[in-house]
Amino acid sequence: MEALADYFKVFSEPNRLTVLETLRQGPLNVTAVVEKTGLSQALVSKHLKLLTIAGVVRRRPEGSLVFYEVIDKGVFQLLGQARKLMLASRRQQLDALAAIL
Template identity: 55%
Template sequence: MTPEVLSSVADYFKVLSEPSRLQILCELRSGPKNVTEILEATGMGQANVSKHLKILAQAGIVSRQPKGVSVYYQIVDPACFELCEVVCNQLVERLQQQARQLEPLGGVYSGKSSGGVS
């Protein structure tokens, strides 16, 4: 891949690297919402939500559709959820591996050892 292509990939991941934007995307997963609905669902401030929606729209992840006096946002790039699922599955696997590695320590402080701290 060329440096330009890699830069575009990195930029896409940067958009998804912000927890507030992921929270907004999770709210939009169930369908289009206006800013007021997003504010109520996330508890975030209006300026913050507007800033993140602008970034998501510029990245082509959400679209903006005026309807009357409101503007509705909706997901146009569902691949973002596939990426999040891959990452979540990897995190779960890593935590399960760590838990398996720590299993031998389970009895050390449970009072089952002889002569330890109780």
């Protein structure tokens, strides 16, 4: 239970999700992620480290560059399912509100 919560926490930060989305189409080095996201280099580095520790992403140094890539693309399925549930919840909420009014 504890560990599961920690796993969810990995995806509970907007900038971290942005970084992750960036890696959806393939490996990128840090600078590339920085440019694609507009986030600061230090911040991107931090989030990538977290994603690595969480086992979501793999770190692969290549020369003086460091590439990161998503290990199991199933995570995007998780994101998709969460998004779906979230939208359903919203509809629910509106329906409940409508039932009152």
